Amino acid sequence: DAKTTQPNSMESNEEEPVHLPCNHSTISGTDYIHWYRQLPSQGPEYVIHGLTSNVNNRMASLAIAEDRKSSTLILHRATLRDAAVYYCILRDGGKSTFGDGTTLTVKP
Amino acid sequence: NAGVTQTPKFQVLKTGQSMTLQCAQDMNHEYMSWYRQDPGMGLRLIHYSVGAGITDQGEVPNGYNVSRSTTEDFPLRLLSAAPSQTSVYFCASDRTGSTGELFFGEGSRLTVL
Helix, strand or coil: CCECCCCCEEECCCCCEEEEEEEECCCCCCCCEEEEEEECCCCCCEEEECCCEEEEECCEEECCCCCCCCEEEEEEEEEEEEEEEEEEEECCEEEECCCCCEEEEECC | CEEEEEEEEEEEECCCCCCCEEEEEECCCCCCEEEEECCCCEEECCCCCCCCCCECCCCCCCEEEECCCCCCCCCCCECCCCCCEEEEEEEEEECCCCCCCCCCCCCCEECCC
């Protein structure tokens, strides 16, 4: 099964952009790239997903490398409420493969 | 809408006991899945289902059974609890299996003594 690799932790200042990287070098052609975030004692929350093209929504942007072996979640202006663990996952036909996530700390 | 509902939220078991974690969704989603999350780690897939009557194993299926008799319900059974199964369990559902948003329950915290 495809795996994802993320940095353990990252820091950002409030109102600055944040780029969270993810490597998925063994991704298959049918895997979708999803990003979720998790606050303490809660279930993960959907952020964004894509297959090949870059994606934007109200929460974030997703930049996918041309070879699909890596992706980057972009939070355009970090707020204190964005402090969470961010997971890059691969999804295919009901199977989801999580990495260990990146803990994002946002400093005021 | 209730979304994905998990019960119980907390449970303490003794080694060797069995129990069932319940998961129900009211969104008419075909896909449902169970994950466990150990401290400081990501979620690992235990079992998943692509529709009523169809289940398959995930990354860590040993010691767990599932069934999917209805679209709404996807219970997870621990056959003979072991301390290594102490974890937080999350149930999730989604409409498409790949392209849609996963909706998670609030989690069930299980301690096996």
